[in-house]
Amino acid sequence: MTRPRDKQMSIDDVVSRISSGMTIGIGGWGPRRKPMALVRALLRSDVTDLTVVSWGGADVGLLAEAGKIRRLVYAFVSLDSIPLEPLFAKARQDGTIPEIAEWDEGMFFTGLKAASERLPFLPMRAGLGSDVLTNNPDLSLVTSPYPAADGVHEEFVAVPALNLDVALVHMNRADVHGNASYLGPDPYFDDLFCMAAQQAFVSCEQIVDTAGLTVDAPVQRLLIHRTQVDGVVETPNGAHFTTCTPDYERDEAFQKHYARSAADPQSWAAFKARFLSGDEAAYQTAVADWRRSDQHGEKGK
């Protein structure tokens, strides 16, 4: 029997497809189901000058701190239970991200839709009257060619397409061909990220047989189809420390440790040395060691 091609690859294979100056879309939402294993690999690479497009969480904080971002397109950067992402806030306050594009979060959805539909823009109300337009002078307005009921030709924000060179997303399950499912509460916009990109890479908790994708999950869980995907990587616990419901929830204790470490240069250097100096396997081992030892120690403090 002939089968579609096998797109399995390693984390390093994914990074080898990314070059400096590219525009990278990162799936998930804030501190939820982020492709953190792929982000960590980017931190270790010599890739730089990236345009990063993200409903941001620690992915943005870490890439900003590592000096990887030339231009950031975001609507918020938050860890939810810790409202302000500390490394992102520091980067903004130190002025270390050269170009900043802060949009309304719904504009992101519209920009990704425009890109996925190969349109230069889509019209939207969001942004009108706000400093999103003031602070992004490249955003233009468009006049409706059709009169409204009152005869007025309304003027909308022309949200430009968020065309991506590469999309990175993390899903619960995938097959080797790139069909992928989410098993948690929200698909987020990972399919749109893939469709807005020239190349899309899916990391997942577990690679299963194609038949296995629908054994214990309804077909509507299959958000991403292989026709949208260029590579598949199995990265167990690869969204850590963000949520990957139902495989695991957010590691709140570790997130606290991250935020606390980020608040001070010395403790941040120690955090990086301990968790971010090796490969993904080393990261997962370091986190497991931390959970066994330090966490209990910190609780006692």
Added chain:
Amino acid sequence: MSDVTRAEICATAIADTFAGDGEIFASPMGLMPTLGVRLAKLTSNPDLAISDGESLFLAGVPPLGSGREVVEGWIPFRRVFDVVANGPRHVMMGATQIDRHGNQNISAIGDFARPSRQLLGSRGAPGNTVNNRTSYWVPKHSPRVFVEAVDVVTGVGPRRAREAGVAATRFHDLGRIVTNLGVFDVRGPDDTVRLLSTHPGVSVADVQQASGFEVYVGAEVPNTREPSAGELMLIREMLDPRGLRYREVPKPEEQ
């Protein structure tokens, strides 16, 4: 009732902002707005649609801190955006700054290019304010929050909307601003912030002193109403038995 706390006054004031909304999606951001919305759903407006703040519409009304309830629908983020554009929604957001003209800032303090303090970012405020009824909750009314002009306009006030044209005003609908001192709208002269009521124990002078601009005060400023015995029971026994409301609006002895 003499033992009613300020937090409970605020909860009913928030609930009252949702009372006349009919069958729409109530989107409260944060703890006190959630308490107020759930109180409204149990009293003045059972038709309100509420969510677990993540992806589910809830048929019942759980206490704060719990999302366990019968589910009546699915509202992941992409469908939230659909509802924002479609219209039937009333959102109550926070505001790090809010100004005389009802503009809100949750983006950054200082110069946007190099802020002295980076906040959350614009989030959905620009889209919310030109599409849905938008109200604000301010737990700590002070001259640093009520400012003459916000540093970054995220939520659009009525004047800015008018200046932006018909597409911005067609569905613009600024509701109420509820703070720990009183209740406001933005219907003063030239669409400025107007004091509607002060919470019991708060004077008009207290409000002016805590504001960085002169709040418009009409001829008569009543006290914000106190919760009924039934509302108090719902707040205390059912919706917030753990007293989480006091984290945002402390009792006087805990301040």
